[in-house]
Amino acid sequence: MSAVSVVTLAGVFVVVLGVSFLTRPRRSSTVDFYLAGQRVGVLTNSWAICGDYLSAASFLGVAAAVYVSGLDGAWYAVGFAAGFVPVLLLVAAPLRRFGEFSLADFLGRRLGSEGVRLSAVGVVQLIILCYLVPQSVGGGITWELLVGHGVLGLSPYATGVLVCTAVIAVVVSFGGMRGTTWNQAVQFLLLFGALIWLASAVTGDDFRYGAQVAELGDQPLANPEPTADGDWELVEEQNHIDGDQPAVFGQPGARYGELGQIALVVTLGLGTAGLPHVMNRCFTAPTGRAARTTTVWVLLFIGAFYAMAVMLGTSARGAIPEAAETRPWLQRLTVDGVLRVPEHALPVLGRIHGGETGLGLVAAAALIAAMSTVAGLLLASAATWGHDVYERHINPRATQRQAVRAGRMVTLLAAGAAAALAIALRPEAFTPAAPSLVATMVTWAFAVAGSALTPVLVLSIWWRGTTAAGGVAGMLTGGVLAVGMFSLGSVLDAPPAVGELLVTPTLVAAPAAALVTVLVSRRTAAPDDVEASWIRMHGTAADRASERLAALTIADRRRGRRPRAR
Structure with a gap:
């Protein structure tokens, strides 16, 4: 381990733990722990959402996907960025106006059903687990490249998984939403800064995107694959649109x-609106307008981020073969100049342009990306279990302190489960049907979210007729279809068109879930308070003020008091 590696790791952990200590909640209330008191400003919240969303799959995975497959990898960037458009137009403001703790809490109250709430909790936990594992994998991959040593007899990869997950579990359980919010805001700025530096360094070295793409297109695309005898060889990719031509x-x-x-773009685009760790941040904004404005800023930031990620993945594909001819350390990572692990593209590019310091900076950004998203996921898991299950079903008389303690315990359990699965799914033992391991695994989370939660969430916000029975049926239909399809796609040797649809199933599963929700809802009764819910979500400020006044008047009459003058 070099001195730069030591300084890098120490710096990342000091920043993360220091911010959590300085911004820890002063009170043990569930609103402070889960929602940061609903006092997060627009710019801070937008930075935190970016830190939450721009995960290891974004920082390492998008560049890796572009590095491996060129234009096809860029579809990941398009889908990840486009996901905030439906959030902006359909979800953010109404969700905040309704004002609950989590997506499960919103659906349970909007549809007036504990069955809906518990069904949503199960879906949310599945999404969180699917999203947690690739972040832990990203942390392990980065540690393995940066440090190269394990502790206590563990491999470097397993050590990285455990250390990164443990640090963030402590951060979340200690700092709650307030500490996590400021951590993610700072982490996003550091991550964004590292990407800007690398993009500037690449551009300063005479890189031009159009010219590089044209040069790379002069020869067939080939990538390393393991052989039966344990060696590696370059294999030409086939064009899936015209199978007679090389890619x-x-x-x-x-x-x-x-x-x-x-199918890939639809899966990623619809999945964003159902991601619990991202959508829960709508509840931390002070108003619905603030939630919508925050989403606009997020779109601007992530658009710039993904544009740079695509550019750097392209640069790595052209620069690494040339650099491997003269750098022995790079020859150990490549086969005929092509990286065996595509997620190494950005860290290697950082070392090419900045030496050990550049490697340290990019690796620190990768660790930050993984840890920041893990923090948001653990907090979302704590909110659904601690608030929606523990407070409402296990211990309805729980004090605020007991509820917060239950949430903290859940973060540790979820972190342990994710770390165990990440260690079991070693990158070299898993050959995905897509260009990047972490990007592929995150796509599963988007598939479940976009198929099971997004259709029911959007219908609950925009259709008065949505019922509890319809919501449960829609979530089950979308979730079962999504999990079944991508599970089959991972094991079946299906024709290319069928296999692609199976591993990105939202194009089929989301319409099916919406259709089932509508059909079942039409045969069952809507909640009695649907009009009041509609006004909370969509009414003007005057409408909502009148609704609050009416509620206060009714409450006063029930208490036998004269109505309050307003």
Whole structure:
């Protein structure tokens, strides 16, 4: 381990733990622990959402996907960025106006059913687990490259998984939403700064995106694959649109056919609105307008981020073969100049342009990306279990302190489960049907979210007729279809078009979930308070003020008092 590696790791952990200590909640209330008192400003919240959303799959995975398959990898950037458009237009402001603790809490209260709440809790936990594991994998991959040593007899990869997960579990359980929010805001600024530095360094070295794509397109696209005798060899990729032609870096078809490209973007785009760790942040904004404004800022930041990630993945594909000819350390990571682990693309590019310091900076950013998202996921898990299960079903008479303690315990259990699965799914033992391991695994989380939660969430916000029975049926339909399809896609040797649709199933599962929700809802009764809920979500300020006044008047009459003058 070099001195730069030591300083990098120490710096990351000091910043993370220091921010958590300085911003820890002063009171043990559930509103402070889960929602930071609902007093998070627009810019801070936008930075925190970016820190939450721009995970290891974004920082390492998007560049890796572009590095491996060119234009087809760029669809990940398009889908991840486009996901905030439906959030902005359909979800953010109404969700905040309704004002609850979590997505499960919102659906349970909006549809007036504990069955809906518990069903949503189960879906949320599945999404969180699918999202947690690849973040832990990203932390292990980065530690393995940066440090190269394990502790207590563990491999470097397993050590990285455990250390990163343990640090963030402590941060979340100690700092709650307030500490996590400021941590994620600071972490996003550091992550964004590292990406800007690397993009500037690459551009300063005469990199031009168009020229690089044209140069890479002069020869067939080939990537390393393990052989039967344990060695590695370069294998040419076939074009999925025209199977008689080899794949080319700058043209579509290296990984996905036409249907597969659409299915991937739809899966990622719809999945964002159902991600619990992202959507729970709508509840931390002071008003619905603030939630919508925050989303606009998020769109601007992540658009710039993904543009740089695509550019750097392209730069790595051209720069690494040339650098491998003269750098022995890089030859150990490559096969004929092509990286065996695509997620190493950005850290290697950082070392090429900045030496050990550049490697340390990019690796620190990768660790920050993984840890920041893990923090948001653990807090979302704590909110659903601590508030929606413990407070409402296990111990309804729980004090605020007991509820917060239950949430903290859940963060530790969820972190342990994710770390165990990440260690079991070693990167070299898993060959995904897509360009990047972490990007592939995160796609599963988006598939479940976009298939099971997003259709029911959008219908609950925008259709008065949505019922509890319809919501449960829709969530079960979307969730079962999504999990079943991508599970089959991972094991079946299906034709390319079928396989692509199976591993990105939201194009099929989301419409099915919406249809089932509507059909069942039409045969069952809507909640009695649907009009009041509608006004809370969509009414003007005057409407909501009148609704509050009416509620106060009714309450006064029930107490036998004269109505309050307003």
